[in-house]
Amino acid sequence: MTDLLLGPFSLRDPARARGLASLLQRYAPKDPVRIVHVCGTHEMAIAQHGLRSLLPRGVEVLEGPGCPVCVTPTGDLDRAVKLAERGAIVCTFGDMTRVPGTRVTLAEARAHGADVRVVLSPAEAVEVARANPERDVVFFAVGFETTAPGTAAVLLDSPPANFYVLSSHRLIPPALVALLAGPPVPIAGFLAPGHVSTVIGARAYRVIAERYHVPVVVAGFEPLDILYAIALLLRQVREERAEVENAYPRAVSEEGNLRAQELLATAFAPSDAVWRGIGRLPGAGLSIRDELARHDARRAFSVRVEEGEEKAPGCLCSEVLLARAVPTDCPLFGDPCTPLSPVGPCMVGVEGACNVWYRYGERPEL
Amino acid sequence: MQRVVPVRREARAVSGRLREERVTSLHGAGGELMGRFLAERILPKFRLRSAGPIGLDKLDDGAVVGLPPGRLVVTTDNHAVKPFRFPGGDIGKLAVCGTVNDLAVMGAQPVAITMALLLEEGFPLADLETILTSAARELVDLGLPLVAGDTKVMGRGELDGIMINTTGIGVAEPAISDAGLRIGDVILVTGTVGDHGMALLAAREGFHLQTELQSDVAALWPLLAPVLAEGGVTAMKDPTRGGLAAALNEMARKAGVGIEIDEEEIPIRPEARALSDLLGISPLEVACEGRAVMGVAPDRADAVLASLRHHPRGREARVIGRVTGDYPGRVILRTGVGGRRFLEMPLGDPVPRIC
Numbered sequence: 001m002t003d004l005l006l007g008p009f010s011l012r013d014p015a016r017a018r019g020l021a022s023l024l025q026r027y028a029p030k031d032p033v034r035i036v037h038v039c040g041t042h043e044m045a046i047a048q049h050g051l052r053s054l055l056p057r058g059v060e061v062l063e064g065p066g067c068p069v070c071v072t073p074t075g076d077l078d079r080a081v082k083l084a085e086r087g088a089i090v091c092t093f094g095d096m097t098r099v100p101g102t103r104v105t106l107a108e109a110r111a112h113g114a115d116v117r118v119v120l121s122p123a124e125a126v127e128v129a130r131a132n133p134e135r136d137v138v139f140f141a142v143g144f145e146t147t148a149p150g151t152a153a154v155l156l157d158s159p160p161a162n163f164y165v166l167s168s169h170r171l172i173p174p175a176l177v178a179l180l181a182g183p184p185v186p187i188a189g190f191l192a193p194g195h196v197s198t199v200i201g202a203r204a205y206r207v208i209a210e211r212y213h214v215p216v217v218v219a220g221f222e223p224l225d226i227l228y229a230i231a232l233l234l235r236q237v238r239e240e241r242a243e244v245e246n247a248y249p250r251a252v253s254e255e256g257n258l259r260a261q262e263l264l265a266t267a268f269a270p271s272d273a274v275w276r277g278i279g280r281l282p283g284a285g286l287s288i289r290d291e292l293a294r295h296d297a298r299r300a301f302s303v304r305v306e307e308g309e310e311k312a313p314g315c316l317c318s319e320v321l322l323a324r325a326v327p328t329d330c331p332l333f334g335d336p337c338t339p340l341s342p343v344g345p346c347m348v349g350v351e352g353a354c355n356v357w358y359r360y361g362e363r364p365e366l
Numbered sequence: 367m368q369r370v371v372p373v374r375r376e377a378r379a380v381s382g383r384l385r386e387e388r389v390t391s392l393h394g395a396g397g398e399l400m401g402r403f404l405a406e407r408i409l410p411k412f413r414l415r416s417a418g419p420i421g422l423d424k425l426d427d428g429a430v431v432g433l434p435p436g437r438l439v440v441t442t443d444n445h446a447v448k449p450f451r452f453p454g455g456d457i458g459k460l461a462v463c464g465t466v467n468d469l470a471v472m473g474a475q476p477v478a479i480t481m482a483l484l485l486e487e488g489f490p491l492a493d494l495e496t497i498l499t500s501a502a503r504e505l506v507d508l509g510l511p512l513v514a515g516d517t518k519v520m521g522r523g524e525l526d527g528i529m530i531n532t533t534g535i536g537v538a539e540p541a542i543s544d545a546g547l548r549i550g551d552v553i554l555v556t557g558t559v560g561d562h563g564m565a566l567l568a569a570r571e572g573f574h575l576q577t578e579l580q581s582d583v584a585a586l587w588p589l590l591a592p593v594l595a596e597g598g599v600t601a602m603k604d605p606t607r608g609g610l611a612a613a614l615n616e617m618a619r620k621a622g623v624g625i626e627i628d629e630e631e632i633p634i635r636p637e638a639r640a641l642s643d644l645l646g647i648s649p650l651e652v653a654c655e656g657r658a659v660m661g662v663a664p665d666r667a668d669a670v671l672a673s674l675r676h677h678p679r680g681r682e683a684r685v686i687g688r689v690t691g692d693y694p695g696r697v698i699l700r701t702g703v704g705g706r707r708f709l710e711m712p713l714g715d716p717v718p719r720i721c
Contacts, residue, residue: 014630017703050705223703339713361708366698 011222020227021054027234028056034186035059035233036179036323038066038172039193040351041221047360049223061230063356064323065175065275066193068143069095069349071321073274076168077101078305080140083166083297084114089132091125092140094118099348102306106140122154122165129163138164138297144172146195148286149260152267155292166297167288170273172196173204174284178275179323180212187323189215189233191226194248199264201256202246213242220248267292274307276345277318317344320353327354328363389489394519404517407491411498414511417478421513429513431478436537439474441465445530448719450497452569454561454580455655457530458501463585463655464606464721465534466508470586471544471602471658473594474536476508482516484529497528508585542594544613545620546601551661551689553625556589556674557582557682558633559610563652563720564641575644579637584656589679596673598666604658606721608712611650611697613659615711619695626698627687627709651712653720661689 037043043063046052052061065071078101084090090106097106097116110116115135119125122139129137141151148169155165176190192205197218205216215236219229229247236243246252264286273285288296311318314332319325327333327346337343339355346352356362392399404425409415415422420430443464450457461481469476481501485494505512561582568575586604593599601621605613610632618625634642634649642649656679662670667685674680692698699709 012702014703021704047707048701049703050699050701050707051703053706054704223701223705227703359710359713361699361710363708366706366708 011224013224016224017054017227020224020231023231024054024059024227024234025056027231027238029058029188029234029237032058032060033188033234033237034323035061035189035191035230036064036187037061037191037193037219038064038175039191039195040067040349040356041195042066042191042193042219042226043351043353043356044360045221045223045226047356047362050366051223051226052362052364053366054227055230059230059234061191062323062326063320063353064179065278065321067346067349067351067353068147068170069093069099070317070345070352071170071275071277072096072099072142072168072345073276073307074101075274075305075307076140076166077106078103079298079303080138080166081106081109081114082303082305083138083301084109084116086301088136088138088301089115089117089128090138090140091117091119091128093120093142095349096140096142098342099345122151126154126159126163129160133160133162136162136164138166140166140168142168144170144193144196145199145264148268149199149257149263152263155267155288155295156263159295161294164295164297164300165288167268167286169268169286170275171270171284171286173200173207174281175275175278176205176208177212178278178281178284180208180214187214188237189217191229191233192216192218194218194220194225194251197248197252197256199257199260202244202252202254204256205244209242209244215242216244218244218246218248218252220251275321277321312343315344317346317354320346326364327357330354334358387491389485389487389491389494389519391487391519391521394485394517400517407495408498408515408517411502412512413502413506414509415513417511417513421511422515429478429480431513431535433477434475434537436539437541439469439472439536439538439541440533441468441472442531442533443468443721445532445721446526446719447566447721448526449566449569450493450528452581453565455583456497456500457528458497458499459504460583460655460721461530461532462501462504462508462510463583465532466510467586467604467656467658469534469536470590471542471604472536472538473540473542473599473602474538475591476510476534476536476587478511478513478535479505480514480533481512482531483518484525484531485517485519486525486527487519487522489527494528504585508587542599542602544601544603544617547617547621547623547625547661547689548600548663549623549689549691550664551600552664552667552685553614553627553687553689554660554662554667554671554674554683554685555610555633556586556658556680557656558635558638559605559654559657560634560638560642560649560652562655563609564638564647564649566720567645567647567652568641575641577637577641579635579641582654582656584679586656586658586679589674589677590658592677593670593673596666596669598663598670600661600663602658602660604654606653606655608714609649609651609653610659611648611709611712614697614709617659617661618697621689622694624690624693624696624698625687626690626692626700629699629701631684631686633682633684650709655721
């Protein structure tokens with residue numbers, strides 16, 4: 001049985017899944033534990049395969065602030081809307097156009113005549129800038145360490161003078177620390193996001209294990225990857241260890257992608273940043289370095305926006321992002337808040353916990 | 367004057383060429399050209415043209431149809447599929463099968479069909495010919511007469527190429543609804559799911575996907591007629607837009623029962639699964655055009671399954687689940703790795719213009 005801990009082989013094999021499920025029962029904790037992951041892809045895999053129904057009683061797995069679209073603050077959205085209304089072409093990823101700022105969404109601004117375009121990559125936004133030399137083109141950049149190197153690469157590749165980046169990039173490790181440092185929610189362990197970890201490496205989480213004595217397991221995205229990683233976490237909890245374990249070695253190394261890290265460090269500097277629903281977190285954002293200031297939309301255009309937080313009454317998004325509540329705890333979930341008419345950002349982003357739970361029929365009672 | 371003449375001559379030359387190869391507004395204008403167009407290019411395509419004293423040949427204002435005994439079932443569909451030619455079929459075959467299948471899952475034997483063409487000015491006549499030939503081939507296979515029709519031509523840009531409306535009439539004894547599931551019934555599908563939607567998506571411009579996957583578009587009546595004779599079918603539906611997920615949810619809601627499905631038992635082609643993983647679209651949420659999902663009384667399930675598998679279009683028929691009293695109106699999916707979740711009604715078909 002313990003040979004299952006050698007790693008997953010056939011990643012959706014039902015027999016192996018049953019084996020891991022009974023192994024999970026063996027590591028079932030005596031007291032209830034809360035495990036937090038911070039990745040929309042993890043949440044989709046967990047929901048799509050019904051993995052929560054395989055966990056031992058008392059083990060909860062929650063998505064924290066794992067959806068970049070959801071944590072982008074209203075101030076940045078308002079800034080993007082204002083730039084678009086002033087005549088700039090604003091390029092961004094599809095979901096971002098549907099997230100409400102304090103007044104409107106980018107899609108609504110577009111309906112009123114603003115030039116807002118959906119792109120699939122930062123390079124596509126650069127192409128828009130080259131094709132429209134007489135216009136200012138702003139790439140509204142969101143995402144974690146996974147997408148930020150792409151933005152860094154275009155910033156460092158001599159983009160045209162009319163190309164600007166509005167950086168709303170965020171960093172994962174400082175957010176994990178913030179979840180631990182916040183008001184007491186006992187977090188027994190973290191499932192670290194596989195994609196982000198390919199860039200920053202497993203070593204980036206050592207601070208969590210060493211300073212805060214909370215175990216971290218880097219997890220892949222197939223059902224068995226996730227069950228396996230949860231088994232490793234529960235074993236650490238049971239054995240009262242707090243280490244960083246890599247359950248996704250086929251993609252993630254100890255040191256990560258050094259070239260991507262170098263790009264990030266050359267184009268950006270870590271800075272304090274507001275996370276929607278959570279607040280200002282030290283060192284958890286990426287600002288464009290002074291050498292590239294001429295491409296920084298924040299410095300190139302003076303736009304006044306409120307940094308305050310707008311929240312719909314009754315919406316539990318903040319609690320969901322802080323891993324203190326699950327979507328079905330929210331009184332608005334499903335009625336009136338649905339992916340077609342979202343109230344809070346967790347229902348807008350396809351990686352948001354509420355959106356995923358709604359689409360995949362995830363319910364704790366199953 | 368001097369300037370106008372050569373321009374006119376040129377215009378005539380161009381329109382003469384166009385008239386040969388492409389649909390023009392005159393093809394739908396009710397005059398001599400339209401008459402010739404119908405008589406030469408459309409009517410001869412269809413071998414069976416009447417189901418009673420007045421049929422298509424009479425070019426009357428309507429058809430007069432004689433009916434066998436039973437309850438009359440009527441259905442109508444607009445078809446606006448993109449691209450109009452796709453791996454495994456085209457809009458002509460789809461227009462016939464879509465309507466025949468709606469009749470078939472009502473338990474109705476098709477008796478007659480009508481076809482209305484909406485054509486965009488400039489649509490290549492050779493493409494129209496291909497489309498009508500494939501529609502006609504299906505009708506001959508089914509022995510189903512085309513008894514009435516209409517042709518309209520829209521201006522350029524007012525329509526994307528071609529739309530076809532088909533209305534089918536059939537006779538059922540008894541009619542089968544999609545609301546008749548009972549607790550204890552077994553849920554069957556007649557073949558692999560998601561082929562049509564995934565094949566269409568792969569064929570769309572911009573994806574550049576090479577796949578062997580073909581649409582499952584096919585007429586269901588030849589497969590279902592012996593099954594209905596077998597008895598025991600309590601509810602039936604063809605999972606078109608929204609796919610299997612939408613069909614099951616609708617059946618559960620209408621009957622006020624729960625449905626439990628084993629994901630492992632759902633037949634899905636490896637090509638469809640690969641495309642689904644690549645595009646992030648569930649094969650359970652995209653359309654089939656040649657499949658039925660049905661509830662069957664448990665004591666008749668083996669006989670129905672055997673009957674389905676006896677037919678070439680039902681070789682991959684499978685029992686995928688059962689009807690329960692738990693969670694009325696909901697569908698529970700037991701996932702491949704043994705987990706459980708609700709299979710939700712899709713918000714909308716992820717692939718627009720599918721049928």
